[in-house]
Amino acid sequence: MSTTAADVHLDPAALDALVSDFHGELIRPADPAFDARRKVWNGAIDRRPALIARCTGVADIRAALAFARRTGLTVAVRGGGHSFPGHSTCDGGLLVDLGLLKGVRVDPVRRTVRAQAGVLLGELDRETQAFGLATPSGIVTHTGVAGLTLGGGIGWLMRKYGLSVDNLLSVDLVTAEGELVTADEEANTELFWGVRGGGGNFGIVTEFEFRLHPVGPILPAGPVIWPMESAVDLLHFYRDWITAVPDELTTAVIQRWLPPLPTIPAEHHGRPVVMVLACYAGPIEDGERVLAPLKAFAPPLLDLCAPRPYLALQSMFDASYPHGRWYHMRSCDVDELSDEVIDIAVERGRAINAPWSSYPIFQLGGAVARVAPEATAFGGRSSGHTFNFVGSTVGAEGFPEQRDWARQSWQRLAPHQSGVYVNFLSDEGEDRIRSAYGAAAFDRLKALKRHYDPANLFHLNQNISPA
Structure with a gap:
């Protein structure tokens, strides 16, 4: 009770x-x-x-x-x-x-930014894009910088510039005993290793310092959309196509019913679809050339992949994941889109029976995979894709059914799972948390937890118990 x-x-x-x-x-x-x-x-x-x-x-x-x-x-x-x-x-x-801690300070000469713990992704992007700069972050603007970063930080720039944690230069952190410490590559280095993926287990980070990169402000991005009946052929094409795309391109395959958004013609609202959402972090003409085979795969229902502001791309999912809607998530990584995985992916898309449930398959690799596994606590650098099944309803009505769809979808992929992104975990127990990091990193994180929080004051997280 x-x-x-x-x-x-x-x-x-x-x-x-x-x-x-x-x-x-x-x-x-x-x-x-x-x-x-x-x-x-x-x-x-x-x-x-x-x-x-x-x-x-x-x-x-x-x-x-x-x-x-x-x-x-x-x-x-x-x-x-x-x-x-x-x-x-x-x-x-x-x-x-920490929601009142909203300070953001950009240094356009050094290409760095400092952001306090209450800053949201959209607030960070707005300040950095004023100088044509960005740091890799997530895909919904009202997500907090703190939680996203401490778990790793996947998003549209990751294949080119790495995860959020790969661009983290330092943190200020208040420990369980109230001590303020700074961690970076020279001071408290083991703590700095741990906060880059280990979540909020070791203290309260009050400020983050990130490396910035030239991005946009206009880049080719957005979804190309086909009827869900095309999913089998599209996924087989997609699997082959992405083997040769450059790191500048990050994509996600999404299956869902089209939402009633202003950008979607009314006659398509509620239609089951499969889409590839793409972001090319480079010159527009290069991106258009790289994306041409995708657009030529088959006549799309809608082609909304075009030059657009980076800020518009970052807010594209906001309307699909608003505050107050009911959500249940199950997730896993896979090494590759094998024929068996594709069959399951198509089956779970066709099993969607509600307007707000959906799932993306995020493309990993590129710069994410080139960081040494032991360099940060983040696990899963060798995975090829992240599946994220999100069962969602407007309120309580129908929620158990959508929660079951997410759970069943995840269970169907169980034989093919290679790990999980810790930020996409529900309350699933220590074995699942261990699988997010791998055994060696998990034991190292436990030792760090014993040093900084032996009483487990910070246990409301994907908890790494000191025991």
């Missing part, structure tokens, strides 16, 4: 000490703002913390953690609040909310 906010009596002396040393907002269940502030992106998660601490800086974070240590409250940490399984909130505990 879970503990709710109503069950928790906060120690008055500890609370008074926190109030006197806190400059942000402290929100209790009786406060008018509580219901709005407790919500996270996934509408299927409905939890009620005993206290929400909206921090304005490192001093507030340290005060909040001191309060948690004194009271024994469970600690949840929220950056963007996009955790699929709801790790960015809790019942009856302390929610450390």
